[in-house]
Amino acid sequence: MDTLIQNSITGIAIGMVYALIALGFALIWKSSRVANLALGQLVLISSWFTYGMLMQLKFPFWFGMIMTIAFAVLLGWLIERLALRPLIGQPILSLITVTLGLAYFLEGLTAFIWPQGQGYLPKVFPQESIRIGPATIQQELLWGAVISLVLFILLSVFFKYHKMGIAMRATADDQLAVQACAVPVTSIFSMSWIFACIVAAIGGILISSIAAINYGLVETGFKSFSVVILGGMESFLGCIVAGPIIGLCETFGGYLFGSSVKELIPFLIIMIVIMFKPFGLFGEERIERI
Amino acid sequence: MKRSQLSVVITLLLVFTFIFTNVLACTSQTPTQKKPWWIGFSIPLTGAAAEKGAPIGQGQLDAIEYINTELGGVGDIKIHADWYDTNYDSTKATANVKKFMEDGCLFFTAVSSKEMSASKEIANRAGFPGMVCFSAPSLTHPPEHIYAQFPDYGDDWAAFSRYYLKNIWKGPGKPKMALELLSNPTGYGVRDAARATADELGIEIVATEEHSATTISETDALTRIKAKNPDILFISSTPAPTAIILKNASDLKMIPGLTVACAHASFTKALIDFAGKDVCQGIYGVYPTVYWGDKVPGMAKMIEYCTKRHPEYIGNNDYMIGWASSLISAEVIKQALKTSSVEALSKGDATAWQLVEKNGFLNVKGYDVGGLCGPVDFSDPVDKRGSKSVKIFQVKNGEMVALTTDWVNAPNIKYENLDWFGK
Amino acid sequence: MAIIRTKTQWVLFSLFLLALFTLPFYLPSSWFDIVNSIGILLVAIIGLNILMGYCGQLSLGHAGFMAVGAFTTAIFTNSLHLPYLASFICSGFSAGLIGLIFGIPSLRVKGFYLAISTIAAQFIIIWVLKNWTDVTHGSNGLNVLQASIGNFIFDSEAKQYYLIFSIASLSVLFATNLARSRIGRAFIAIRDNDLAAEVMGINVFNYKLLGFFLGCFFAGLAGSLYAQYKGHISYEDFTFQQSILYIGMLIVGGLGSSLGPILGTVLIESLQKGLTYWVAPWLEQTVTFLPTGFSSGLNLMVFGLAFILILIFEPRGLAHLWSLFKGSYRLWPFSY
Secondary structure (H helix, E strand, O other), X not given: OHHHHHHHHXXXXXXXXXXXXXXXHHHHHHHHOOOOOOHHHHXXXXXXXXXXXXXXXXOOHHHHHHHHHHHHHHHHHHHHXXXXXXXXXXXXXXXXXHHHHHHHHHHHHHHHHOOOOXXXXXXXXXXXXXXXXXXXXXXXXXXXXXXXXXXXXXXXXHHHHOHHHHHHHHHHHOHHHHHHOOOOHHHHHHHHHHHHHHHHHHHHHHHHHHOOEOOHXXXXXXXXXXXXXXXXXXXXXXXXXXXXXXHHHHHHHHHHHOHHHOOOHHHHHHHHHHHHOOOOOOOOOOOOOO | OHHHHHHHHHHHHHHHHHHHHHHHHHHHHXXXXXXXXXXXXXXXXXXOOHHHHHHHHHXXXXXXXXXXXXXXXXXXXXXXXXXXXXXXXXXXXXXXXXXXXXXXXXXXXXXXXXXXXXXXXXXXXXXXXXXXXXXXXXXXXXXXOEEEOOOOHHHHHHHHHHHXXXXXXXXXXXOEEEXXXXXXXXXXXXXXXXXXXXXXXXXXXXXXXXXXXXXXXXXXXXXXXXXXXXXXXXXXXXXXXXXXXXXXXHHOOOOOOOEEEEOOXXXXXXXXXXXXXHHHOXXXXXXXXXXXXXXXXXXXHHHHHHHHHOHHHOOOHHHHHHHHHHHHHHHXXXXXXXXXXXXXXXXXXXXXXXXXXXXXXXXOOOEOHHHOEOOEOOOOOOOOEOEOEEEEEEEEOOEEEEOOOOOEEOOOOOHHHOOOOOO | OOOOOOHHHHHHHHHHHHHHHHHHHHOOHHHHHHHHHHHHHHHHHHHHHHHHHHOOOOOOOHHHHHHHHHHHHHHHHHOOOOOHHHHHHHHHHXXXXXXXXXXXXXXXXXXXXXXXXXXXXXXXXXXXXHHOHHHHOHHHOEEOOOOEEOOEEOOOHHHHHHXXXXXXXXXXXXXXXXXXXXXXXXXXXXXXXHHHXXXXXXXXXXXXXXXXXXXXXXXXXXXXXXXXXXXXXXXHHOOHHHHHHHHHHHHHHOOOOOHHHHHHHHHHHHHHHHHHHHHHHHHHHHOOOOOOOHHHHHHHHXXXXXXXXXXXXXXXXXXXXXXXXXXXXXXXXXXX
């Protein structure tokens, strides 16, 4: 029973951290139907930038955070303006491939500016672990879960009620109609990329302070990919729900079947879910007409 | 009109790039074989192994720079480091080896076991000798033309187990050991060595847990381990996951109390940085070189070059591994020059490779590498490991302190005699 | 309409074929590796083009299917001692069958969600290869002998060139003719609007499965060539990043045309190799004020930039650029 609770709590917390990065992906998909293949590298470069601010230039903590968020905003705006704006209206696959090119570019940039290969951040959260009943959990993971949840609520509220959020949803549906309503589609894309970069930055800082800054962040980005797929590509609720599910499956799968199965479980689940719910758990069903 | 102009521009750009690379290819294709010795270096400067590949690679290149500028090269001929980044991709590693052979290198070095696995088949077929920094049993067993700079992770485990049984384990009966392994050759080396020799040594393996390099919590695996009540936990991983394991173990109140030891992939200063001094207190570790700052003859030069060229790697033992690797490479050429002529070697073809192996590698006996690592001996035709010993360390107050003044021998495990090996 | 229509085209084509098959005689030896790996990848990308370009099914698991082919060849030649050609064909079929299995979700899902099934395929296949250690030897990998027909072993780069490029030429021929056949037309109909195709009487599910089979068949063939060319394979050689790169190659080259895979593969592969082997050392030697190793980061940056720039200037790929050029050439001096 104890191990059940321990595994559950750890699983949910880990999953929420994945969900945080997955939110970034869902954001861009929701507003422009582009699969952002550079997600992992965005997390990577934001983490390295934070490292640069806090460890190399030795700025105080809050200043470093603000600079990182500013950097994320700038990065998102630059990406949209230079790489994606010229491709409005082009086939989606070309856009996805541009994000692939972007991924290589960011990875190269990171290796160029910070060739060390690994770095670490000062511990942001208190290190002692908390006991919840019979289970122990690191405070960092809990903080990560809380931050995910807060971001999710903020983003959901934004998309539902704020003018810009509604405009973003409309753009995902039909770009031409939105342009006909005199909403500048380009600034909507900018905003969605900026938000995605900010979310990636926050996720990156979180994971880096728990683990370390190295190439593994990109692979964690791929894990978040499976969270997005399970939850439905454009649904935030899906991310927040699917994240813990994947986390739980990892911990329980490892517990029941041994650790080598851990890696396989998210994908088996995806295959099974696709057969019954083709659009993910909470995805929107696309109604097609000839 | 603008469209086709653009198309013309793009086509011209593409054609120009093609011609440009062509020209570069032609001009750089004929290395002046007479002058420098060419050694091939396959380095993962970017990609998943960059955290270790970058310091090692820079250590190797800095040492070559030192040999060239201060020692005048080997036999008064400088060494040209023919290095290419692999981005930790095995297709690139294989292509690198082919390029090394084309370029007329005498031999090549690779950093990680994955890259060497990808390269060894092509190298072995052509008789092109290679040396690898981080080895794995499958690279040197059965022995062909691949040499390992150091004992591999399985040897770490065996050496530490012997030390543990002799000096730390006091109780009656067999100690119970749990293994936390990275799910790639870093961990599998330990798993194979344990499978081969644990019974013979007198250790009972009660739990084997695997994790991936991107794990952010190992609490569940540690809970399972805790339930088996082990006496010692051996971790073979890289610094980031090891730090997480240590932190989780500390949360679960397993340490202090449980003896913990790390293989050399994670036992570096980075581990102490990530996990924090308190969590690491008392952790044992195995490393094939001395600790940074130890008083050995070769240390001063290395620290000088590191401070000058790569100050971000000061204190990083991986840099030392790279430095030592190039010193050994130079020694191989030096030995080969004693019996072969400069002309024969500098041809860089198949006969030259045979000469390098027969007169170079196999003649390196008892080379001390400035005291930086155990004495290097490639003369044993069956044991392709250079340095056959390691040092045991313990973390005390954030510093790694050597527990053994002498080098601890890590005997060669004859994997090829075991029928389950290679699977 | 025939593929080659005028006499001029026949002459040009024969000259091209002649040049192609006499290339080993005057190619500098360090170029063989690039050319051979281009050939191997070409077979894989042609398969991807059949699946993605003609049939319209996004496939993010192509490296996994290549792995199936590679391991099939390795196992058949090592343990079962089958002659290479037999295991070559079997690799194609085994990869095709696995592709078929992962194409079954196409009954229910389409578009990017089907791609998800292929992503799962990639990871599941690699997981199986990693853990089925009795057969695949896990991380130790398998050594593969070079291809041989009877007693003739393809042991030099030039001989490998002939093997690889014969197969690549046949694949190009097959794919071009497939596009012009009934099956090809059915694929294109499904790609453009599968509901309408269904309404017209095309059995969409069957053709989608066929598309998966053919695409993965070629991936299997490519994997088999790759295994015997490289000499040693393990599950780590076929990563998700590679699958994504193949899609990138195809899109840069031009989706849905027979010239596209060729252009894409040649460009991206030679860019990668050129940057690593020729530009990087030259940069390191000339630009000495930057610390050593900077060129590896720069390589990746240039590589990524190449993708971005090419796609910004021609989002439909280089093949489209070529057809625009051809069009304006024909209309000269009235091109617009």
